[in-house]
Amino acid sequence: MKHISPLTGLLAVAVLAGVTAGPASAQAARDYISIVGSSTVYPFSTVVAEQFGKTSRFKTPKVESTGSGGGIKLFCGGVGVQHPDIANSSRAIKATELAMCAANGVKEVVEVKIGYDGIVLAESKAAAGLPLTLRDVYLALAKQVPNPNGTETLVPNPYKTWKDVNPKLAAQSIEVLGPPPTSGTRDAFVELAMEGGCKTFSWIKAIKDTDENRFKQVCHTIREDGRFVEAGENDNLIVQKLKANKNAVGIFGFSFLEQNMDSVKGSVVDGVVPTFENIASGKYPVSRPLYFYVKKAHIGAIPGIKEFVAEFTSQKAMGEEGYLADRGLVPLPPAEYQATVKRVANLESMPPVK
Amino acid sequence: MAAPLTPAETRRRVDASLRRRYRTERLFRLYGLISVLLGVGFLVILFTTIIGNGYGAFRQSFVRLEIQFDPAVIDPDGTRTPDVLASADYSQLIKSSLRQLFPAAEDRASRRELNALVSSGGAYLLQKMVLADPGLLGQSRDLWLPADDEVDLFVKGSVPTGAAGSEQERLSAQQIGWISQLKAAGRLELRFNTTFFTAGDSREPELAGIWGATKGSFLMMLVTLFLAFPLGVAAAIYLEEFAPRSWLVDVIEVNINNLAAVPSIVFGLLGLAVFINFFGLPRSAPLVGGLVLTLMTLPVVIIASRAAIKSVPPSVREAALGVGASKMQMVFHHVLPLALPGMLTGAIIGMARALGESAPLLMIGMVAFIVEVPSGAMSPATALPVQIYLWADSPERAFVERTSAAIMVLLAFLLVMNAAAVWLRNRFEQRW
Numbered sequence: 001m002k003h004i005s006p007l008t009g010l011l012a013v014a015v016l017a018g019v020t021a022g023p024a025s026a027q028a029a030r031d032y033i034s035i036v037g038s039s040t041v042y043p044f045s046t047v048v049a050e051q052f053g054k055t056s057r058f059k060t061p062k063v064e065s066t067g068s069g070g071g072i073k074l075f076c077g078g079v080g081v082q083h084p085d086i087a088n089s090s091r092a093i094k095a096t097e098l099a100m101c102a103a104n105g106v107k108e109v110v111e112v113k114i115g116y117d118g119i120v121l122a123e124s125k126a127a128a129g130l131p132l133t134l135r136d137v138y139l140a141l142a143k144q145v146p147n148p149n150g151t152e153t154l155v156p157n158p159y160k161t162w163k164d165v166n167p168k169l170a171a172q173s174i175e176v177l178g179p180p181p182t183s184g185t186r187d188a189f190v191e192l193a194m195e196g197g198c199k200t201f202s203w204i205k206a207i208k209d210t211d212e213n214r215f216k217q218v219c220h221t222i223r224e225d226g227r228f229v230e231a232g233e234n235d236n237l238i239v240q241k242l243k244a245n246k247n248a249v250g251i252f253g254f255s256f257l258e259q260n261m262d263s264v265k266g267s268v269v270d271g272v273v274p275t276f277e278n279i280a281s282g283k284y285p286v287s288r289p290l291y292f293y294v295k296k297a298h299i300g301a302i303p304g305i306k307e308f309v310a311e312f313t314s315q316k317a318m319g320e321e322g323y324l325a326d327r328g329l330v331p332l333p334p335a336e337y338q339a340t341v342k343r344v345a346n347l348e349s350m351p352p353v354k
Numbered sequence: 355m356a357a358p359l360t361p362a363e364t365r366r367r368v369d370a371s372l373r374r375r376y377r378t379e380r381l382f383r384l385y386g387l388i389s390v391l392l393g394v395g396f397l398v399i400l401f402t403t404i405i406g407n408g409y410g411a412f413r414q415s416f417v418r419l420e421i422q423f424d425p426a427v428i429d430p431d432g433t434r435t436p437d438v439l440a441s442a443d444y445s446q447l448i449k450s451s452l453r454q455l456f457p458a459a460e461d462r463a464s465r466r467e468l469n470a471l472v473s474s475g476g477a478y479l480l481q482k483m484v485l486a487d488p489g490l491l492g493q494s495r496d497l498w499l500p501a502d503d504e505v506d507l508f509v510k511g512s513v514p515t516g517a518a519g520s521e522q523e524r525l526s527a528q529q530i531g532w533i534s535q536l537k538a539a540g541r542l543e544l545r546f547n548t549t550f551f552t553a554g555d556s557r558e559p560e561l562a563g564i565w566g567a568t569k570g571s572f573l574m575m576l577v578t579l580f581l582a583f584p585l586g587v588a589a590a591i592y593l594e595e596f597a598p599r600s601w602l603v604d605v606i607e608v609n610i611n612n613l614a615a616v617p618s619i620v621f622g623l624l625g626l627a628v629f630i631n632f633f634g635l636p637r638s639a640p641l642v643g644g645l646v647l648t649l650m651t652l653p654v655v656i657i658a659s660r661a662a663i664k665s666v667p668p669s670v671r672e673a674a675l676g677v678g679a680s681k682m683q684m685v686f687h688h689v690l691p692l693a694l695p696g697m698l699t700g701a702i703i704g705m706a707r708a709l710g711e712s713a714p715l716l717m718i719g720m721v722a723f724i725v726e727v728p729s730g731a732m733s734p735a736t737a738l739p740v741q742i743y744l745w746a747d748s749p750e751r752a753f754v755e756r757t758s759a760a761i762m763v764l765l766a767f768l769l770v771m772n773a774a775a776v777w778l779r780n781r782f783e784q785r786w
Binding site for chain 1 (some may be wrong): 418437441478556557558585630634636637638722723726734747748749751
């Protein structure tokens with residue numbers, strides 16, 4: 001039996017491993033905070049998590065990048081150590097999601113607004129620069145646009161150059177690199193920039209009241225004839241491509257613009273340059289709030305949640321000169337910041353859905 | 355019938371056909387050579403870009419500072435309790451040391467710029483030193499502290515200097531001036547980046563390391579090896595040697611071949627449903643990752659093992675049975691030892707594929723920011739390919755070179771594993 005001994009050994013280990021993997025050993029306690037959610041909030045959440053882990057007596061929280069929707073789904077899965085404690089989100093939680101939370105026993109959720117993220121349209125630094133308006137953006141990128149002859153009908157997007165869209169712009173071919181539909185950045189871009197431009201046509205705006213779905217279909221659908229290129233979730237990749245092609249315009253988060261100011265520049269939108277100050281003051285039109293949601297039932301059960309939230313909302317993190325601002329998070333205006341701090345201190349939960 | 359050919363005509367025709375045949379052969383060789391060169395060319399481009407981008411990450415800028423462990427800053431009340439020592443503001447020590455070097459930086463803005471030269475990780479380093487040896491209080495030490503990632507990029511020359519002082523500049527003219535002063539004084543130099551090999555993830559590029567991900571990958575591979583290899587070999591032996599020929603076995607066979615081609619993300623979804631949702635195992639655990647990768651590797655191991663068993667000639671089996679061995683003895687004493695090198699090769703190649711896999715890990719929560727190096731198969735961990743993905747997506751510039759360096763580490767592991775498979779095959783393979 002000399003030959004089989006190593007094999008039986010392996011088998012024994014396998015069986016053992018199989019046994020320990022059984023339901024009997026399901027995790028008992030968790031001594032670290034589990035955070036899931038948006039890949040846009042991830043860079044900020046991780047910085048706070050690391051800082052928290054290094055300066056407090058608690059373990060460093062685990063931050064998963066799952067996307068806003070996926071994160072909230074996990075978060076709303078229920079109460080207990082196997083479910084995450086905090087969900088990051090690059091949009092406000094929806095009423096349907098809150099209802100799902102409540103149905104699974106997650107009744108008390110504290111909403112924390114952490115700041116703003118600007119979505120920029122950027123070009124290579126070598127390019128001449130396009131002073132855009134939201135209307136230009138909509139006309140250049142929508143699948144269907146109002147008929148250029150002025151009638152209130154929609155035609156498939158005929159525009160090939162920016163000059164076609166708006167005679168004031170350069171005769172540069174329309175070539176836009178942006179995130180795919182799975183990305184939160186894309187959602188926000190469509191909602192803020194596309195819809196913003198779309199609404200400037202009063203007859204389309206009127207559709208919203210009569211037929212919301214039709215309105216969304218008109219304003220939110222991006223053209224598919226190759227002028228808008230889905231460049232993947234990786235914003236760095238878009239920056240690289242802009243460097244190589246000075247005719248292209250890229251769409252990505254403000255923090256990437258800030259890190260790559262030496263090679264790309266943000267396009268002016270509605271006369272406003274995407275700078276830190278303009279986004280913070282709300283002048284820049286394409287910016288969205290970022291949030292995280294805390295499961296109140298876990299406070300006390302998992303060590304450190306309260307302290308983590310305190311660290312996140314502290315002046316040195318979220319404040320105007322905090323370390324998150326250094327990472328490109330646009331801080332809340334002072335009044336909103338005070339309100340957030342107050343809400344967090346009292347752990348005010350969101351009103352239940354009716 | 356045609357007239358018989360003259361010898362000269364035959365000669366001419368043969369020569370012509372011979373020339374044609376030689377020409378086709380030369381062309382075929384040329385095509386082969388071109389495709390090989392093309393392949394090698396792309397490989398060279400891949401390696402030069404990765405190495406060109408990544409070698410910089412193995413060196414890191416350090417600043418030498420004279421740190422005064424001032425008890426008045428760390429522990430003003432003289433309690434010396436670990437809690438007080440842990441929560442003290444160690445960045446003050448670095449700041450005051452920098453101020454001594456550059457007393458000209460007076461106003462708040464330039465002090466901020468000055469302090470930005472040294473990594474925020476320096477304070478944690480001092481904290482660890484003091485916690486390990488509280489006797490340091492009141493003494494002063496000359497220490498090499500990691501420089502900030504912007505400084506590091508500047509020193510390595512990866513960021514164009516451009517018009518100094520312009521708004522887009524990552525470092526101000528003043529900071530660049532300080533850097534050259536520090537360099538001239540021998541207080542700023544590039545040293546080997548040990549942090550990269552010993553630390554877990556961090557959002558500060560200069561503090562980020564690959565060790566946490568490597569250990570996570572290692573733990574997963576261990577689970578995969580101990581499960582996929584014995585299970586795969588057992589399944590292969592049963593199917594090859596014991597299973598009766600029936601339609602059921604044929605169905606199983608087709609399914610195993612099919613499973614080997616299933617996209618890996620599907621195994622991730624399966625793992626999420628079975629191991630996490632049903633068995634309640636924790637998310638992000640290397641155990642779950644290993645189980646998922648086992649599911650993925652198993653078909654590969656079974657197919658390779660069956661091929662290895664098939665290659666053992668029937669005469670060996672017949673001889674064993676002929677001298678009175680039982681079927682079990684025949685398999686375990688004769689067939690298995692002869693087939694083992696082939697099985698191992700298959701297993702290693704399957705594992706190498708599993709090592710480079712990130713898609714199934716996405717579903718089970720391993721795409722996560724985890725600072726602490728995992729201590730066991732149940733603690734949260736990430737894996738090498740996931741770490742590469744996360745770094746590639748980070749806005750900080752300095753992560754670009756770390757991404758490439760991590761790819762180099764992953765490639766090195768894959769190279770070692772594949773080389774081991776080739777070596778095993780050459781060393782132990784029997785030719786019949």
